[in-house]
Amino acid sequence: MSLLEARGLSAGYGQITVLHDVSLRVDPGEIVVVLGSNGAGKTTLLRALSGLIHVRGELEVDGTSVIGTGTHRLAALGMAHVPQGRGTFGDLTVEENLLVGAATRPRREARTDLDRWYARFPRLGERRHRHAAGLSGGEQQMLAIARGFMSRPRLVLLDEPSLGLAPAITTELFGTLAELHEESGAAMLIVEQNAELALRIGERALLLEHGRIVQRGTADEFRSSDDIRRAYLGV
Numbered sequence: 001m002s003l004l005e006a007r008g009l010s011a012g013y014g015q016i017t018v019l020h021d022v023s024l025r026v027d028p029g030e031i032v033v034v035l036g037s038n039g040a041g042k043t044t045l046l047r048a049l050s051g052l053i054h055v056r057g058e059l060e061v062d063g064t065s066v067i068g069t070g071t072h073r074l075a076a077l078g079m080a081h082v083p084q085g086r087g088t089f090g091d092l093t094v095e096e097n098l099l100v101g102a103a104t105r106p107r108r109e110a111r112t113d114l115d116r117w118y119a120r121f122p123r124l125g126e127r128r129h130r131h132a133a134g135l136s137g138g139e140q141q142m143l144a145i146a147r148g149f150m151s152r153p154r155l156v157l158l159d160e161p162s163l164g165l166a167p168a169i170t171t172e173l174f175g176t177l178a179e180l181h182e183e184s185g186a187a188m189l190i191v192e193q194n195a196e197l198a199l200r201i202g203e204r205a206l207l208l209e210h211g212r213i214v215q216r217g218t219a220d221e222f223r224s225s226d227d228i229r230r231a232y233l234g235v
C-alpha cells in the first residue's frame with residue numbers, strides 16, 4: 001500500500017486554482033523527485049500534501065483519507081515538511097528549533113535524538129544555544145532538515161533544499177540526504193531545481209507544468225529524456 005496517495009487533487013489560493021487534477025503516490029521508503037519551472041506549482045503541491053492549504057480531490061495516508069486533516073495530525077501520521085526558505089525560527093536557538101520538530105514525541109526520546117543530531121552535525125551542536133538567524137545558509141538548511149527528522153517521519157517533503165546554497169554545499173547536502181534516507185528508511189518527496197543531483201538520489205520523478213503533472217517515470221528515464229535534459233540538465 002502507498003504511504004501517500006493523491007488522486008485528482010486540485011488546490012490554490014482564493015479563487016485561483018494552481019494545481020489541477022494531480023495524482024501521485026509515494027511508497028514507503030522511496031525517493032520521488034518533483035521537477036518543474038518557476039511558478040509550475042511545486043511549492044503549492046507540497047503545501048497541499050502537508051495540509052497547509054485546502055484541497056479538493058482525494059488524499060490518503062496509509063489508504064485512509066486525510067482530506068481536511070490539519071498539519072498537526074498529518075505530522076502525527078508521519079509526515080514532515082521542510083519548507084522552501086527553510087522556515088527555521090531565527091529568534092529561537094538551534095536547540096529550540098529542533099525541539100519544535102519533536103513536538104509530537106516524548107521529551108526524553110527527543111533529547112536522545114538531539115544528541116544524535118549534534119554528533120552528526122557538530123556545527124549544530126556547537127551552536128545549539130545560538131539563535132538560528134546567525135547560522136550560514138547551509139547550516140540553516142541542515143537545521144531545517146534535522147528539525148523535519150526530529151519527528152521521526154516516514155515521509156519528508158523537501159521544498160528546494162538547495163535554494164541559495166553554493167554548489168559545493170549543495171553537493172554535500174544531497175550526500176547527507178542520501179545518508180539520512182539510508183539510515184532512517186524514510187520516504188522523501190523532493191522538489192528541486194538541481195535536477196542533476198536530485199535524480200541521482202531519486203528513484204522516480206514527476207514533471208509539473210502549469211499545475212499539472214505532464215511527465216512521470218524513473219529517474220533513469222528522466223535523465224535520458226531529451227526534453228528533461230534540455231530544460232533541467234543543461235545538456
Ligand SMILES: Nc1ncnc2c1ncn2[C@@H]1O[C@H](COP(=O)(O)OP(=O)(O)OP(=O)(O)O)[C@@H](O)[C@H]1O
Binds near residue numbers: 016018040043
Ligand atoms: N500565497 C499565494 N497567493 C496567491 N497565489 C500564489 C500564492 N503562492 C503562489 N501563488 C501562485 O501559484 C502559482 C504556483 O506557485 P508555486 O510557488 O507553487 O510554484 P513553484 O513551482 O514552487 O515556483 P518556484 O520554483 O518559483 O518556487 C504561481 O502562479 C504563484 O504566483
